[in-house]
Amino acid sequence: MLQSKLFTKTRKEAPRDEVSKNAALLIRAGYVHKEMAGVYSYLPLGIIVLKKIEEIVRKEMDAIGGRELVLTALQRKDVWEKVGRWDDNTVDVWFKTNLKDGMELGLGFTHDEQLVNLLTEYVHSYKDLPLYLYQIHTKFRNELRAKSGLMRGREFLMKDLYSFNATEKEQDEFYEKIKIAYMNIFRECGIGDITYFTYASGGTFSKYSHEFQTISDAGEDTIYVDEAKKIAVNDEVLNDEVLVGAGLDRKDLVVKKSIEVGNIFKQGTKYTDPFGLQYQDESGQKKSVYMGGYGIGVTRLMGTIVETLSDSVGIVWPESIAPFKFHLVEILGGGDAHKVKESAAELYKALGGDDIVLYDDRDLRAGEKFSDSDLIGIPWRIVVSGKTLEGGMYEVKNRRTGEVKMLLLQDLLAI
RNA sequence: CGGAGUGUGGUGUAACGGCUAACAUUCCUGUUUUGGGAACAGGCGACUCUGGGUUCGAAUCCCAGCACUCCGACCA
Numbered sequence: 001m002l003q004s005k006l007f008t009k010t011r012k013e014a015p016r017d018e019v020s021k022n023a024a025l026l027i028r029a030g031y032v033h034k035e036m037a038g039v040y041s042y043l044p045l046g047i048i049v050l051k052k053i054e055e056i057v058r059k060e061m062d063a064i065g066g067r068e069l070v071l072t073a074l075q076r077k078d079v080w081e082k083v084g085r086w087d088d089n090t091v092d093v094w095f096k097t098n099l100k101d102g103m104e105l106g107l108g109f110t111h112d113e114q115l116v117n118l119l120t121e122y123v124h125s126y127k128d129l130p131l132y133l134y135q136i137h138t139k140f141r142n143e144l145r146a147k148s149g150l151m152r153g154r155e156f157l158m159k160d161l162y163s164f165n166a167t168e169k170e171q172d173e174f175y176e177k178i179k180i181a182y183m184n185i186f187r188e189c190g191i192g193d194i195t196y197f198t199y200a201s202g203g204t205f206s207k208y209s210h211e212f213q214t215i216s217d218a219g220e221d222t223i224y225v226d227e228a229k230k231i232a233v234n235d236e237v238l239n240d241e242v243l244v245g246a247g248l249d250r251k252d253l254v255v256k257k258s259i260e261v262g263n264i265f266k267q268g269t270k271y272t273d274p275f276g277l278q279y280q281d282e283s284g285q286k287k288s289v290y291m292g293g294y295g296i297g298v299t300r301l302m303g304t305i306v307e308t309l310s311d312s313v314g315i316v317w318p319e320s321i322a323p324f325k326f327h328l329v330e331i332l333g334g335g336d337a338h339k340v341k342e343s344a345a346e347l348y349k350a351l352g353g354d355d356i357v358l359y360d361d362r363d364l365r366a367g368e369k370f371s372d373s374d375l376i377g378i379p380w381r382i383v384v385s386g387k388t389l390e391g392g393m394y395e396v397k398n399r400r401t402g403e404v405k406m407l408l409l410q411d412l413l414a415i
Numbered sequence: 416c417g418g419a420g421u422g423u424g425g426u427g428u429a430a431c432g433g434c435u436a437a438c439a440u441u442c443c444u445g446u447u448u449u450g451g452g453a454a455c456a457g458g459c460g461a462c463u464c465u466g467g468g469u470u471c472g473a474a475u476c477c478c479a480g481c482a483c484u485c486c487g488a489c490c491a
Contacts, residue, residue, distance in 0.1 A: 012440070012452070013427050017483045037483065091491070092416095110491055144416060144489060152490085220490085265491090293491090333449025367451035374451090385450065395450095 001324065003360040008045050010372045021218065022303040023149025025315050029375045038146025038154040040299075045376070048323040050157065053298055054136050056188045056320065057159050060181040064174070066132045066161055071114055073138060075106045079117045083274050093141040095154075107140035112267070112293055115162055116275045123289065126166050126281050130174065134161035136298060148218055150303030151259060157299040163292040164272075166279060171290040175266060178294050182212055182262050185296065189305055190318025195261065196232040198223055199246050202265070208237060208245075209265045212296075213258035218307050221260055224253040232258075259304045262296040315377030316400050324358040326351050327378035331366045335386015344384040347394065350409065351382075374399070380415060 008030030018024045018034065026032045031046035042050055058068065074097075080086035086106070088094055095107040108114065115133065122128065139158045146154050161178070165171040179197065186195040191214050198211040213223050213232055222235040226248050233242055233253070243250060269288040272278075278286045302321075309316045319325060328351070330344040344359065351357045358378055360369050366385075373381050383395040393406040396415070 009425095009441085011426060015426070015483095016428095017421080019484060085491080092489070093491080112491080141490085145487095147485085295491095331450055335449095337449095365449055365451085365453065367449095367453080370451045372452085383450080387450075 001354055001358050003358055004362050006044060006358070008043055010375055018149070020147070020149035020151070020307075021310065022151065022307040025306055025310055025375070026150070026303075029315055029377065032150070038143060038152065040150060040153065045323050046302075049302060049317070049321055050298065052321040052323075053189060053301055054159075056185055057136065057296060057298065060185050060188075061132075061134050061159070061161055064132065064177045064181050065130070066134045068135060069133055070135050070137055071108070071111045071118070073108050073140065075108045075111075075114055077104045077106065079113050080106060082117075083113055083271065085113065093143060095140045095142050109139055109141045110293075111135070111137075111160060112162065112271050112291075113275075116271045116277050116291065119164065120275055120277050123164065123277060123279055126279050129164055129166045129279055129289065130170060131164040132161060132174070133164075134159060134294075148220070148303075149307075150299050151218065151307075152220070153299065156297060159296045159298055161294040163290075163294070164277075165290045165292075166281070166287065168268075168290055171266060171292055175264065175292060178264055178292075179210070182264065182294075182296070186212060186214070186261065188320050189301060190320065191261075191305060191308055194308060196223065196225055196230060196258070198232040198234050198258075199237055199242050200234040200263065201237050208242070209263055211260050211264075212262035214261050214304050214308060215256050216259050216304065216308050217257050219257040219259040221258045223256055223258045225256050226252045227254065228252065232256075259300070259307070261301050261304050262294075264294045265292060267291045267293055310377070313371070314375035317377045317379060319379045322377070322379050324356060324378050325380060326357045327360065327373050327376065327381045328357050329360045329369050329373055329381060329383050331369070331383060331385035331387075332363070333366065333386075335389060339389060340384055340386060343389055347382070347384060347409070350413065382412065 010030055011028050014024035014028050018027055023032070023034065026046065027034060030043055031049065033041040033043060035041055077086055085091050093109050097105050097107065099105060123131065136157065136159045138155060140155055143152060143154055146152055163171060163174050165174060183192065183197065186192050194215045196213050198213045200209050200211040202208040211234060213221060223232040224235065224238055225232040229248065231246055231248060233246060233248065268290060272289040272291050277289045279289060281287055305321070306315055309318065328344060328348055330340055332340055348357050348359050360373070377399060379399050381397040381399060388395050391406065393408055394412055395404060396407050396412060397404045
């Protein structure tokens with residue numbers, strides 16, 4: 001991608017009202033635009049990152065039998081009334097609207113009810129199970145207070161998977177698989193070593209749920225971490241019973257602030273029973289379906305990665321989700337501009353072109369280009385200039401470590 | 416929803432109740448430059464959040480509303 005053609009612009013200063021580190025950097029680097037409190041538009045650079053995160057999530061969900069679908073953002077009142085959750089006093093994050101004829105609609109803040117209701121038309125037999133359905137979709141929540149940039153928004157992207165099993169045992173087996181899939185996702189997104197499997201308070205059905213918490217001072221949660229065992233307990237359920245269940249000793253725990261990047265719930269028949277979602281087993285007997293819900297805030301995950309991995313001069317993307325692998329920066333001054341451009345264009349192709357390389361072809365001074373490069377945070381910066389042409393090598397800088405090396409083309413391609 | 420703070424060109428800031436609202440940056444033209452946000456010259460860009468009030472006169476003082484940020488509560 002030619003940087004001159006990329007619809008984006010960096011800025012030296014973040015807007016004064018954007019205090020959170022993740023949003024300030026993403027705005028300055030041109031990934032997102034703030035529309036209002038808790039509501040952000042994603043610019044071309046931002047959508048590339050978001051899509052890469054989504055692809056990691058999809059890959060892991062598909063690997064454990066997930067099937068993707070998209071439910072509607074507009075939701076029916078009658079479906080919600082079946083479980084008594086339409087009332088604003090019960091659910092305080094509703095955004096509601098009306099059809100022209102006055103009928104009330106809700107903008108989905110979750111899709112458990114809607115999906116269960118939908119499945120009553122499709123699931124009747126043990127042969128229809130198990131079923132693992134997920135979507136990556138915008139959620140709307142009328143938060144009393146949006147905050148922390150992308151972390152707690154009113155409109156945000158979420159991956160929500162729902163499991164439907166014939167037996168509790170089958171669900172438990174799936175639950176173990178999703179734990180692994182989730183840790184894979186966070187590891188692939190570069191925050192595996194600071195993200196902890198965490199015991200948390202449960203829903204109505206199960207005693208506990210589990211969360212995935214990433215250590216960060218910007219977090220809203222407080223957790224107690226056993227760093228050796230890589231397990232944590234949320235402050236809200238810290239008691240002896242939980243500690244014993246988790247195999248933890250109070251004296252091994254350290255208290256940390258953290259961001260909840262994912263959570264998983266066993267919901268039992270909490271939703272399936274009210275909707276009458278049942279199946280007939282081999283003997284023709286009707287039985288309840290066991291359900292589970294598994295969420296990852298995709299945009300929150302993006303914010304968390306920026307929040308935890310960036311440094312004083314800008315964002316540091318892990319290679320897996322960086323918008324580009326290489327940032328090719330040509331420096332025209334002090335050399336034969338024509339030759340430098342020629343060399344840069346050749347290298348651009350050799351490295352893989354449009355999707356792999358962001359090519360800073362803008363006619364700017366070196367300092368400004370380097371600053372932009374640091375801010376945007378692409379893993380490898382490659383400088384082509386009169387200097388590098390002379391030596392027949394390329395200057396390669398690792399954004400994360402800051403290490404600078406002079407490499408021949410073949411070594412560069414091997415990165 | 417309770418408390419606090421802040422609203423001035425796109426962005427960051429300035430302006431005693433008193434001249435045509437200033438400076439920097441961004442952006443546009445041109446010249447000269449070119450390895451860590453260059454220099455010079457010229458130019459575009461603001462009903463000072465909105466509505467009332469006080470005053471000869473309001474960006475400035477008062478009231479109300481709205482927005483944003485922070486703290487708290489809340490967070491299936």
